[in-house]
Amino acid sequence: MSVKAWPADDSGDKSLLERLRRGDAGGAEELFERYAPALLKFADRMLSDRESAEEVTQEVFVKVISRAHQYDGRAAVASWLFAIAANACRDRRRRDRRAAVVPLDSVGELPAAGVGAESRLASRERRAAVRKALEGLSEEQREALVLARYHGLPYAEIARVLGISVGAVKTRIFRAVENLKARFSEGEASWNAAN
Amino acid sequence: MECRELTEYALGRLLGEAPSRERKELDAHVAGCASCRAELAALEETWETLGADLDLPVTPEFRARTVELLEDETARLRIRSFRPGARSPRVLAQAAAILVAAALGYVAAKGGIGSVTKAGNASASTGNAAPSLPDLSKNPRLTNVSYRTDSDGRVAIEFDATTHRSITGPPDDPRVSSLLAYLLSANETAGEKSRAIELVSQNFGPGAAVASPEIVRALATTVRRDRNPGVRKKAAEALASFRSTAEIRAALLAALANDPNPGVRLVAVDALAAAAKEAPDPKTIQSLREKAFDPSENGFVRARAASALKAIDL
Numbered sequence A: 001m002s003v004k005a006w007p008a009d010d011s012g013d014k015s016l017l018e019r020l021r022r023g024d025a026g027g028a029e030e031l032f033e034r035y036a037p038a039l040l041k042f043a044d045r046m047l048s049d050r051e052s053a054e055e056v057t058q059e060v061f062v063k064v065i066s067r068a069h070q071y072d073g074r075a076a077v078a079s080w081l082f083a084i085a086a087n088a089c090r091d092r093r094r095r096d097r098r099a100a101v102v103p104l105d106s107v108g109e110l111p112a113a114g115v116g117a118e119s120r121l122a123s124r125e126r127r128a129a130v131r132k133a134l135e136g137l138s139e140e141q142r143e144a145l146v147l148a149r150y151h152g153l154p155y156a157e158i159a160r161v162l163g164i165s166v167g168a169v170k171t172r173i174f175r176a177v178e179n180l181k182a183r184f185s186e187g188e189a190s191w192n193a194a195n
Numbered sequence B: 001m002e003c004r005e006l007t008e009y010a011l012g013r014l015l016g017e018a019p020s021r022e023r024k025e026l027d028a029h030v031a032g033c034a035s036c037r038a039e040l041a042a043l044e045e046t047w048e049t050l051g052a053d054l055d056l057p058v059t060p061e062f063r064a065r066t067v068e069l070l071e072d073e074t075a076r077l078r079i080r081s082f083r084p085g086a087r088s089p090r091v092l093a094q095a096a097a098i099l100v101a102a103a104l105g106y107v108a109a110k111g112g113i114g115s116v117t118k119a120g121n122a123s124a125s126t127g128n129a130a131p132s133l134p135d136l137s138k139n140p141r142l143t144n145v146s147y148r149t150d151s152d153g154r155v156a157i158e159f160d161a162t163t164h165r166s167i168t169g170p171p172d173d174p175r176v177s178s179l180l181a182y183l184l185s186a187n188e189t190a191g192e193k194s195r196a197i198e199l200v201s202q203n204f205g206p207g208a209a210v211a212s213p214e215i216v217r218a219l220a221t222t223v224r225r226d227r228n229p230g231v232r233k234k235a236a237e238a239l240a241s242f243r244s245t246a247e248i249r250a251a252l253l254a255a256l257a258n259d260p261n262p263g264v265r266l267v268a269v270d271a272l273a274a275a276a277k278e279a280p281d282p283k284t285i286q287s288l289r290e291k292a293f294d295p296s297e298n299g300f301v302r303a304r305a306a307s308a309l310k311a312i313d314l
Helices: A010-021 A025-047 A050-070 A077-099 A119-135 A139-149 A155-162 A166-188 B003-014 B020-032 B034-052 B060-081 B089-109 B174-186 B190-203 B213-225 B229-241 B246-258 B262-278 B282-292 B299-311
Strands: B123-126 B143-149 B155-161 B163-169
Touching: A010 A025, A010 A050, A010 A077, A025 A050, A025 A077, A025 A139, A025 B060, A050 A077, A050 B060, A050 B229, A050 B262, A077 A139, A077 A155, A119 A139, A119 A166, A119 B034, A139 A155, A139 A166, A155 A166, A166 B003, A166 B034, B003 B020, B003 B034, B020 B034, B060 B190, B143 B190, B155 B174, B155 B190, B163 B174, B174 B190, B174 B213, B190 B213, B190 B229, B213 B229, B213 B246, B229 B246, B229 B262, B246 B262, B246 B282, B262 B282, B262 B299, B282 B299
Parallel strands: none
Antiparallel strands: B123 B163, B143 B155, B155 B163
16 A cells, blocks of 8 residues: 655654744744644635635744644644644634635636637636535535545545544545546546647 | 546546555556546546636735735734732732822812812823813824723723823713824824724714714725725725715715725625615716726726615605
């Protein structure tokens, strides 16, 4: 069985957290440099809004500062960060759901077959279609799939991040991929033909 | 391996989680099963297609904003953790005895015991017993500011301005209000501003004290000008919790029209809509209408503006 090196440098992460506990702002900044890109892209895929994703990412690091002393070292620091981010995204979505219903016309429609001969337009449409397909997944499926597909987390780490069993992780990813495959093969992603 | 296990095996391979035995079983199975071969190709294409979704980059502005916020937060925690602990009871008792003796001597020299401070008024203390606020008109630099709301509803604000000072009083006491308004305007970092706004939100508004005009002005200026969206949002939320006035409405209308952050605009929509429900205002209704039909506006803001308009009795 292949062994994944994830996260890349957990002992380094733990040292940064230790610096943070001692009140060294440099520890927080280095953690930001290491994990902001990953946490931002995770939040973006969960929330589909740049401003919200940036706010949630900031929220994660502020929480890390105030909760550094609560980290017990059992999970990798990276898993702990993703767990905070996943919770923050869920809270944000709950709040937004309570606040408003997004009108369907606010999300770009999938392009019609044959549209997009120009390659830049086609690739933009392709991206929009993938994003819309991801948005069509349930929150649970999307969390698990995003962590696996875009962050390369192994099943066991995803289970730690989401607080569920490895079996449940497999099921969520399985269903997410089945859903996406069905959407793509139904012709909704007609950009395949356009490219 | 059986056909129904295809997705599980294929995902294991795509994610690098499948043992070599499973990978070999998968290869052997698809070699002899045309439908699974097609299914596997579709699955791998789906996986590949997901790669078309680009990663959102960390912009230099976001990095700078966040690093500043993290520095603030770390400094705040450091100050809290290094705050001197309680001294021993014996030392405290000795200090109290000296203070009581000094106070009695002072009162006796002034003509006897009988002038009692009116309950509820603000009191001020400093390390060297200076009893007043610093002259805020001279824009003094106040550092190490901390806030507390006591169980009796009095607000305590401690700060350093040459000497360490502590101002305590009910939230609507003029000196507490002035100091809070000053801190809302003068604080430099996002963390400091946020804490001042939080104290205002906790102590003013429905069922609590009425915010003074200077506090409202300071919050309105923060909503309009602060560069941190989190701070602007908190200030807008604080204004939203007050009884609507022309100044508050103007600040929220400006936020709805100009604030780049949809979170701030959402707060503005809610607050303006709530005020318009009680007393419909043409400018508010026009602004909400524009937002509801603006195709370039964030979907959440548009939807909220549209629902707000429906709820207002036009």
